[in-house]
Amino acid sequence: MKLLIHYExxxxxxxxxxxTKKESTKVVDSExxxxxxxxxxxxxxxxxxxSAFSVSERVSRKGRNPQxxxxxxxxxxxxxxKAGKNLKDAIKV
Structure with missing residues (x-):
């Protein structure tokens, strides 16, 4: 798995x-x-x-401690x- 850090x-x-790297930095930071x-x-x-980026609320719920x-x-x-359909399709095995 490759994790891209900001500078990468x-x-x-x-x-x-x-x-240029300077122009790329402006693009990434602006986005x-x-x-x-x-x-x-x-x-x-x-x-x-x-993808679509939005904040969705998750209500509190009951769960179980697995241990x-x-x-x-x-x-x-x-x-x-929320991943978009094209992204989901691209990572399907």
Missing amino acids: LINTIAESSEL METIKTGMKNGEKVKILGF TSEEIEIAASKAPF
């Missing part, structure tokens, strides 16, 4: 395009900031063919990502 993503974009700002404002941000089988309360949370 920038280097990969610079190598695969005609952009990330746009996604974060949109989600913070309750908007859905779509990158067609890849003790004790019933526990799982706190409500927020989920920030």
Whole structure:
């Protein structure tokens, strides 16, 4: 598994395009900031063919501790990502 760290993503974009690393940094940082700002404002941000970024609320629910089988309360949370169909299809085995 290859984990792309911020600078690796920038280097990969610079190598695969005609952009400099400085220009690639601006593109990556701008895209990330746009996604974060949109989600913070309750908007859905779509990158067609890849993903939709939005905040969905998960209600609290009951679960089980797998080690003790004790019933526990799982706190409500927020989920920030939903993979798009093309991304899901691309990673199917």
